Amino acid sequence: MSGLIRRAAEQWRREFALIRKGSRPAGEAASSDAGEGDLLEHEMQAFARAVLGTIGEPGDGVLGRLIAAVGAIAAADLIIDGADAARLVSAAAEAGEPISIREARSAVARWAPRVDQAAFARGLAQAQRVGATLLVPTDRDWPRGVDDLGVHAPIGLWVRGRPNALANGARAVALVGARAATGYGEHMTMEISAGLVDRGCTIVSGGAYGIDGMAHRAALAGNGTTVAYLAGGIDRFYPMGHDSLLQRISETGAVVSELPCGASPTKWRFLQRNRLIAAASDATVVLEAGTRSGSLNTAGHAAALGRPLGALPGAVTSPASAGCHRLLREYGALCVVDADQVLELAGGPLSGGGGAQGVDGADAEDPETIRVLDALSRRSPRQVADLAQRSGLPVTDVMAVLGPLELDGVAAWRADGWIRRGRP
Numbered sequence: 001m002s003g004l005i006r007r008a009a010e011q012w013r014r015e016f017a018l019i020r021k022g023s024r025p026a027g028e029a030a031s032s033d034a035g036e037g038d039l040l041e042h043e044m045q046a047f048a049r050a051v052l053g054t055i056g057e058p059g060d061g062v063l064g065r066l067i068a069a070v071g072a073i074a075a076a077d078l079i080i081d082g083a084d085a086a087r088l089v090s091a092a093a094e095a096g097e098p099i100s101i102r103e104a105r106s107a108v109a110r111w112a113p114r115v116d117q118a119a120f121a122r123g124l125a126q127a128q129r130v131g132a133t134l135l136v137p138t139d140r141d142w143p144r145g146v147d148d149l150g151v152h153a154p155i156g157l158w159v160r161g162r163p164n165a166l167a168n169g170a171r172a173v174a175l176v177g178a179r180a181a182t183g184y185g186e187h188m189t190m191e192i193s194a195g196l197v198d199r200g201c202t203i204v205s206g207g208a209y210g211i212d213g214m215a216h217r218a219a220l221a222g223n224g225t226t227v228a229y230l231a232g233g234i235d236r237f238y239p240m241g242h243d244s245l246l247q248r249i250s251e252t253g254a255v256v257s258e259l260p261c262g263a264s265p266t267k268w269r270f271l272q273r274n275r276l277i278a279a280a281s282d283a284t285v286v287l288e289a290g291t292r293s294g295s296l297n298t299a300g301h302a303a304a305l306g307r308p309l310g311a312l313p314g315a316v317t318s319p320a321s322a323g324c325h326r327l328l329r330e331y332g333a334l335c336v337v338d339a340d341q342v343l344e345l346a347g348g349p350l351s352g353g354g355g356a357q358g359v360d361g362a363d364a365e366d367p368e369t370i371r372v373l374d375a376l377s378r379r380s381p382r383q384v385a386d387l388a389q390r391s392g393l394p395v396t397d398v399m400a401v402l403g404p405l406e407l408d409g410v411a412a413w414r415a416d417g418w419i420r421r422g423r424p
Contacts, residue, residue, distance in 0.1 A: 004080045008117075020046060044073055048071075053155045053260055054114065055076075057110070058259065064153065066088065066091075084108065086101065086104070127158065135166070137153075146279045146280055158234050158261065159234070159254050161253055166254055166280070174278060174281035174302070175285055176205055176206060176277065177287040178323075181211050181320070185214075186211070186214045189287045196339045196343060199343055202226065203225070204281045205228060206231075206273065207255070209241065216249055217245065219253075229257065229277050232263050232264050232269065233261040235261035274295075277301075278299075283347070284299060284302035285345070286323065288321055289320075296327070299331065310342060311328050312335075332379055374391065375387045380419070382419075387418065
């Protein structure tokens with residue numbers, strides 16, 4: 001390998017150290033001599049991801065597959081070195097990842113014009129100016145939910161504010177909806193967001209006008225934690241009318257983007273941003289949406305990821321709620337009307353104290369309970385025989401577990417089978 005990334009990392013070592021301050025791999029303590037001597041391997045990986053984040057667009061599956069195959073450092077070296085399509089295909093094939101020559105040619109055509117050292121340097125300078133931090137998948141504050149996006153997961157995340165707000169152990173609930181919100185939509189958003197904050201949840205949204213903005217404001221008013229995912233660089237807050245709101249979010253929570261500083265928001269980037277909101281949250285709730293609202297795209301990502309999806313009903317005559325009603329009618333969204341129902345949708349409150357507790361408060365030392373919980377679905381009722389097959393337990397053992405789960409409010413019997421619920 002040419003070692004281009006290693007040489008570039010050494011060139012920008014001090015500048016890069018400033019945007020990695022406080023970012024450490026899970027389980028590793030901060031080092032007092034950070035930034036001195038040779039760059040550690042995980043910092044090399046982080047630097048390579050910073051470079052790749054300027055080259056590929058959000059959600060680039062071919063780039064994700066190349067990174068998964070050869071690693072971020074080798075992938076960056078290949079692209080910066082001007083590797084042709086055949087070389088990319090060969091490198092991926094040696095690592096067991098098939099990439100077609102057609103895919104590789106298209107990727108090279110996309111990436112080559114964006115190998116720009118000057119633009120990368122400007123992005124680093126902007127990140128330093130605004131105090132941004134770069135998170136990568138091996139960091140302790142990385143939001144693990146986004147890994148469910150697979151090869152379409154973000155290469156890295158730029159954060160203004162508290163990186164630990166992204167993975168603080170609280171339930172994260174995405175509240176999204178129309179920009180042209182009605183008074184009803186904003187009122188209900190305020191009530192639900194404030195109620196969730198009171199119950200210890202983190203509010204996730206997109207920082208936009210309307211429902212998003214109200215969700216963030218209500219969380220801040222309740223002294224809660226809220227995270228805003230943007231579709232452009234976090235050096236310039238967008239929309240500009242929410243500059244002060246996003247600044248307040250960055251002071252107590254986090255403003256996040258997978259795009260480097262200096263990147264402009266575009267329609268494609270908004271659509272790709274929506275997948276992060278859905279993936280980073282335990283549940284997504286659409287509070288108000290017209291038939292063409294962008295929040296329906298977020299709902300689609302949540303459904304594709306298997307995340308719980310809720311929708312707030314409105315007046316049947318209101319065009320502003322037509323999208324919510326469509327989600328309820330056609331896409332299996334659950335009807336929610338208050339914070340308690342949203343929290344139940346998200347899996348219930350996280351158990352506290354020192355006991356060995358698992359999902360929904362189930363005893364983590366009881367393997368039969370865990371296996372039945374894994375077999376239950378929040379959206380599709382299942383018969384006992386189906387649960388037995390999925391869990392690998394005898395029918396009698398499944399029935400013995402379902403009784404206590406029903407008493408605890410974790411499972412419920414419907415007319416057509418058993419369904420999983422959050423703890424009330």
